Amino acid sequence: MTDEITISEDILKKVIKLRKSNTHKGNYGRILLIGGSENYGGAIIMATEGALNAGAGLIAVATHSINLTALHARDPEAMYIDWKDNKLASLVPQMDVIVCGPGLGTGDQAKRLLVMLKEKITPDQTLVLDASAIDLISEDKNLLPVKAGHLIFTPHQMEWQRLSGIRIEFQTDQANLTALHHLAQNNNATLVLKSNHTHVYSEYGTVYVNRIGNPGMATGGTGDTLAGIIGGFIAQFGPNPDTILAAVYLHSLAGDLIYQDHYLVKPTQISSLLPKLMKKYADLN
Numbered sequence: 001m002t003d004e005i006t007i008s009e010d011i012l013k014k015v016i017k018l019r020k021s022n023t024h025k026g027n028y029g030r031i032l033l034i035g036g037s038e039n040y041g042g043a044i045i046m047a048t049e050g051a052l053n054a055g056a057g058l059i060a061v062a063t064h065s066i067n068l069t070a071l072h073a074r075d076p077e078a079m080y081i082d083w084k085d086n087k088l089a090s091l092v093p094q095m096d097v098i099v100c101g102p103g104l105g106t107g108d109q110a111k112r113l114l115v116m117l118k119e120k121i122t123p124d125q126t127l128v129l130d131a132s133a134i135d136l137i138s139e140d141k142n143l144l145p146v147k148a149g150h151l152i153f154t155p156h157q158m159e160w161q162r163l164s165g166i167r168i169e170f171q172t173d174q175a176n177l178t179a180l181h182h183l184a185q186n187n188n189a190t191l192v193l194k195s196n197h198t199h200v201y202s203e204y205g206t207v208y209v210n211r212i213g214n215p216g217m218a219t220g221g222t223g224d225t226l227a228g229i230i231g232g233f234i235a236q237f238g239p240n241p242d243t244i245l246a247a248v249y250l251h252s253l254a255g256d257l258i259y260q261d262h263y264l265v266k267p268t269q270i271s272s273l274l275p276k277l278m279k280k281y282a283d284l285n
């Protein structure tokens with residue numbers, strides 16, 4: 001049996017740094033979020049709120065044009081580009097991190113976006129693949145953007161079943177690691193397999209488990225928010241395993257604090273709490 005390492009609060013102090021005075025937004029990373037079809041605009045907005053509140057320096061969102069007003073009404077800090085705009089392809093190489101998938105859908109436009117990403121992404125970039133992006137790659141493995149320097153998959157158990165072919169009841173650590181290795185080939189890849197106890201698998205064979213979080217978080221959009229937080233953390237703190245673990249832990253910690261006196265946890269509440277929580281851990285440095 002593979003050993004599991006429990007993610008602990010220490011990871012937050014280790015990863016979240018006090019900001020230095022002589023810095024600017026460019027020092028905290030450029031992130032592009034791609035998703036939000038006509039029906040799923042909320043998903044990309046929640047991912048954007050995750051990235052923004054986690055501290056990403058500059059945020060761009062490529063989505064269906066129907067989502068523009070809602071996006072800017074919620075988050076005027078985010079830049080917008082129509083996902084059908086040809087200029088999107090030239091924006092991709094300028095980014096540190098790309099999050100693709102929340103509310104993306106699986107239609108032809110979504111496929112075209114993955115093909116474009118596959119072509120344009122470079123080895124100095126991190127790509128977070130979530131939700132529909134994972135489903136599309138499950139249908140056609142050729143869509144996987146293999147040139148990315150670091151690939152982070154953030155499926156829930158059914159999305160992982162679709163991608164790996166491993167049925168939920170057979171998703172053991174060993175089987176998941178083997179599948180990740182097979183999938184990633186020569187890429188640096190991490191699997192964040194979401195559940196009530198999310199597991200994080202590094203391709204080097206280490207397995208981490210997040211034992212906090214609560215059923216109040218079983219609300220549509222909680223995973224979209226996590227994808228944004230992971231992206232926002234990578235943008236600021238770099239693409240290393242600790243960064244991902246800290247993002248997973250902080251997301252659940254915020255959920256637990258809200259759950260103390262709320263029956264359910266709205267994903268947007270998690271995002272709202274992040275800057276205050278991050279300040280607390282940065283001050284411990």
Ligand SMILES: NC(=O)C1=CN([C@@H]2O[C@H](COP(=O)(O)OP(=O)(O)OC[C@H]3O[C@@H](n4cnc5c(N)ncnc54)[C@H](OP(=O)(O)O)[C@@H]3O)[C@@H](O)[C@H]2O)[C@@H](O)CC1
Nearest residue numbers: 040041042043102103104105131132156157158220221224
């Ligand atoms: N506001 C918005 O715009 C939102 C938009 N969203 C967007 O919707 C798109 C579709 O994504 P999706 O996750 O909703 O659907 P899908 O991939 O079919 O998964 C559901 C199926 O899997 C099963 N299941 C088994 N285990 C599971 C587990 N641990 N966690 C979860 N499910 C589990 C589950 O079983 P059941 O519920 O039937 O028991 C069911 O059969 C995607 O683009 C996403 O970003 C959402 O983010 C929500 C907010």
Ligand SMILES: Nc1ncnc2c1ncn2[C@@H]1O[C@H](COP(=O)(O)OP(=O)(O)O)[C@@H](O)[C@H]1O
Nearest residue numbers: 156194195196213214215218220221222223224
């Ligand atoms: N019972 C639970 N206990 C702890 N965390 C949960 C629970 N249910 C859901 N979550 C968390 O909520 C998120 C759900 O992700 P996902 O299914 O992708 O949601 P969505 O696509 O609706 O945003 C994951 O981070 C998962 O760990």
Ligand SMILES: [Mg+2]
Nearest residue numbers: 131156223224
């Ligand atoms: Mg999801």
